[in-house]
Amino acid sequence: MIAKLTGSVDSSGADWVVLDVNGVGYLLTCSGRTLARLERGGRAALVVETFVRDDRIVLYGFADAGERDWFRMLTAIQGVGARSALAILSVLDADQLSHAIAAQDKTALSRADGVGPKLAARIINELKDKVGTIAAGAAAPAGAAAKGAPPAAAAGGGAMADAVSALVNLGYGRSEAYGAAVAALRTAGDDAAVGDLIRIALKELSQ
Incomplete structure (x- = not known):
């Protein structure tokens, strides 16, 4: 399993980046916040979460381990897929997400694409005991x-x-x-x- 990649930014799009590691290009799906910190041609070190599907391997890249850990917690919740988790991490950083869950702020979570009030309420209910006192x-x-x-x-x-x-x-x-x-x-x-x-x-x- 790939846990971290360090290389140069070859190209990027709305939700992805290609990281050139010693001549091998790795395609990673990332949050908007992580992508905003990358510059084409610049060096980058991304923490990686590897998802193995039936027909392919998908790599998700994160600016730090904290964002990766939030991704893991979010995707463990029923109804929260990788796309929704990255959308949440694109609009809320770690501190903001902690506060939103502790304050039961469904509006803040609903700012993410694909996250409605019901899903926001489920996220809060699932995570409030884990992060409510952070x-x-x-x-x-x-x-x-x-x-x-x-x-x-x-x-x-x-x-x-x-x-x-x-x-x-x-x-x-x-x-x-x-x-x-x-x-x-x-x-x-x-x-x-x-x-x-x-x-x-x-x-x-x-x-």
Whole structure:
């Protein structure tokens, strides 16, 4: 199985690139974000996921292992094929995708071609337990995970939820509001009042 390829960019299209590795051209299907980082004639190192079909071998290329891991998680969900997974990774980077799932933001996921509200809801339902605390975990105090303590965002309870709701009512996207509220909780601490979280989050969003 091919896990990584390093070579020069020979040519590319809307969703593919040909990587010349010592004179051998490998065709890789990629997300829009990965393709945007490549330049014809330039050197590139792509992490590869190999799919073996009945009649052919398909290579998918990724800018880093993180994007590859998201691709694996997404394609493990019923109804999410490789094309849909790459469409999602084309419109949302790793952090944005984590926030969208944690915030149950179906609208953000539905921005991807071929992903409707029902599929977006299924993705969130399948992945929320796996990634629901990724963004919040950054707010946890040092050593908390080792002691089995809950993430700080969870400790924030109603204040966190109320802050996110207030930001959404102000016109911010749900995942964007969630990310800002997590950052605010990290700054203000677990006992912060709703007003303080909103104020700090708004400052974060304005930067």
